[in-house]
Amino acid sequence: MKRTILITGGAGFIGSHVVRLFVGKYPDCRIVCLDKLTYAGNPANLADVAQAPNFVFVKADICDLERMRAVFREYDVEGVIHLAAESHVDRSIRDPFTFARTNVLGTLSLLQAASEHWAGKTEGKRFHHISTDEVYGALQADGTFFTEATRYDPHSPYSASKASSDHFVRAFHDTYGLPTVVSNCSNNYGPYQFPEKLIPLFINNIRLGRPLPVYGRGENVRDWLYVEDHARAIDAIFHRGRIGETYNIGGCNEWRNIDLVRVLVRTADRLLGNPEGHSEHLITFVADRAGHDLRYAIDARKLREELGWEPSLQFEEGIEKTVRWYLDNRKWTDDVTSGEYANYYEQMYGRR
Ligand code: NAD
Ligand code: TDX
Numbered sequence: 001m002k003r004t005i006l007i008t009g010g011a012g013f014i015g016s017h018v019v020r021l022f023v024g025k026y027p028d029c030r031i032v033c034l035d036k037l038t039y040a041g042n043p044a045n046l047a048d049v050a051q052a053p054n055f056v057f058v059k060a061d062i063c064d065l066e067r068m069r070a071v072f073r074e075y076d077v078e079g080v081i082h083l084a085a086e087s088h089v090d091r092s093i094r095d096p097f098t099f100a101r102t103n104v105l106g107t108l109s110l111l112q113a114a115s116e117h118w119a120g121k122t123e124g125k126r127f128h129h130i131s132t133d134e135v136y137g138a139l140q141a142d143g144t145f146f147t148e149a150t151r152y153d154p155h156s157p158y159s160a161s162k163a164s165s166d167h168f169v170r171a172f173h174d175t176y177g178l179p180t181v182v183s184n185c186s187n188n189y190g191p192y193q194f195p196e197k198l199i200p201l202f203i204n205n206i207r208l209g210r211p212l213p214v215y216g217r218g219e220n221v222r223d224w225l226y227v228e229d230h231a232r233a234i235d236a237i238f239h240r241g242r243i244g245e246t247y248n249i250g251g252c253n254e255w256r257n258i259d260l261v262r263v264l265v266r267t268a269d270r271l272l273g274n275p276e277g278h279s280e281h282l283i284t285f286v287a288d289r290a291g292h293d294l295r296y297a298i299d300a301r302k303l304r305e306e307l308g309w310e311p312s313l314q315f316e317e318g319i320e321k322t323v324r325w326y327l328d329n330r331k332w333t334d335d336v337t338s339g340e341y342a343n344y345y346e347q348m349y350g351r352r
Contacts, residue, residue: 001030001054003124004075008062008110009084011035013193014130016045017231018081023049025235032075034058035084042336045192062106068113077117081238082110083130085165088196089158093290096157103161104168111172118178127180128238129169133223133250134159135184138293141221145299146184148246155291173244181241183234185249186298189318190227191325195333202261203326204333206268206279216288218258221295225251226318229311236307247307250298253315258283267323 005022009015010033023031031054035041049055056075060067062084071077085103086092092099111127118125136146137153154163172178189199202212233249241247255263261283269278303309313321326333 002028003078004030004032005079005081006032006034006071006075006077007081007083008034009041009082009130011037011041011043011045011057012083012087013040013045013190014188014227014230015083016192017190017227018083018234019046019055020049021228021231021235022081023052023055027054030054030056030075032056032058032071032077034060034062034071036061038086040087040194042192044332044335062110063101065109065112068109069116072113072117077114078125079238080110080114080127081130081234082107082128085130085162086158088194089134089156090196090289092156092158092161096161099157099161100164103158104164107165108168111168111178115172115176115178122177122179125179126238126243127169127172127178128234128241129166129180129182130234131166131182131184132159132162133184133186133248133296133298134293135163135166136296139295139297141295145297146248147299148184148248148302155293170244179243181237181243182246183237183241183249184246184298185230185233186223186225186251186296188227188230189224190322191329192332193227195337198257198260199264199322200326200333202264203268203323204337206265206282207272207327207330209279210282211284212261212265212279212282213284213286214258214261215286215292217285218256218261219294220257220292221254221297222257222260223250223297224253224255224260224315224318225249225311226313226322229313232312233303233309236309237303240307242306247303248298248300249303249309250300251311251315252298252300253311254295254297255315263319264323267319268327271323271327 010019136150154160173180
């Protein structure tokens with residue numbers, strides 16, 4: 001193997017797509033997927049690459065500094081793509097400490113292990129930190145965008161923890177010369193997303209005839225990107241992005257939640273063979289999320305102009321593929337919504 005790339009959070013939603021892309025595209029690189037396998041991490045997401053000769057799985061907690069040091073030594077890690085995180089805003093409102101621990105202290109452990117292992121020999125090394133557009137706060141519905149120069153203004157415990165981790169990454173670059181790069185992406189959708197997030201939760205609820213809990217009036221706007229396009233952007237930034245830089249990644253694809261939900265209902269009803277409008281009555285307006293950011297929208301010009309990346313899928317095509325995947329893979333959703341998650345769902349939305 002030519003070199004080892006460590007991908008943290010690789011058993012989660014986006015991480016599994018990044019691992020799949022890298023395992024297939026770089027057969028000469030050893031891809032070490034490190035994951036604690038929290039409720040959001042699922043080995044089934046990696047079933048199709050688990051036997052590949054260049055794939056290694058390590059079950060570990062990024063907060064365990066000694067373990068991170070050992071992993072860097074054992075595999076002589078030369079590149080890191082760091083996705084491991086607690087990622088759900090609603091959970092962060094209920095349990096901010098877990099978010100501070102994993103997202104801040106976990107990132108700090110990895111940075112420390114990388115800077116010790118690479119001390120004095122940073123040539124060819126790279127630490128790519130995966131972050132979110134939520135660190136920039138909220139936009140009004142006024143056509144403005146987040147750029148790489150937008151001031152950080154996080155509102156939720158989740159985005160505050162991600163913002164803090166971003167600051168630590170930049171501090172390690174500026175203080176210790178760690179070769180870092182940061183990317184901030186908008187909302188992802190596609191296969192293998194845990195069904196607590198809007199799109200997979202609603203597809204599952206339509207299938208089961210359960211209410212679709214739209215927060216507030218459904219007027220919040222998100223910029224949606226198909227997950228494989230995010231994975232391709234990470235590939236471009238990890239290999240060709242400039243050290244010390246930040247790259248925004250976005251779909252140029254803004255939707256008000258309520259409009260998106262109507263598209264989901266129409267698409268799922270059609271694919272389920274239901275008459276048009278069959279599941280519309282499931283749309284239920286519920287209490288708004290505390291501190292709910294009104295609008296996110298990314299200006300991804302820097303990524304396009306410097307690295308030539310563009311989203312490849314039209315939204316209609318991406319949504320069709322996504323709804324079809326969840327309907328064709330009911331067992332995947334059923335498996336991850338039983339057990340502990342069933343209790344969580346009940347606490348959040350009440351018994352259905
Ligand atoms: P996810 O919740 O689906 O997956 C997170 C993964 O991290 C899981 O496999 C989990 O087991 C693992 N993990 C959690 N805590 C860990 C720990 N202490 N040690 C080791 N592994 C741990 O999340 P996702 O949606 O795939 O997001 C991945 C990354 O991308 C996150 O950093 C998130 O902030 C960022 N991001 C997500 C989105 C999005 O729309 N989902 C958008 C922009 C950025
Ligand atoms: O039941 C719901 N009802 C609802 O109206 C849920 C789960 C969500 N919503 C709304 C809240 C948001 O405006 O839908 C929008 C999308 O919600 P989520 O899927 O929870 O995503 P969001 O809060 O926007 O954050 C996501 O994108 C940025 C990811 O979860 C983050 O990890 C990522 O950083």
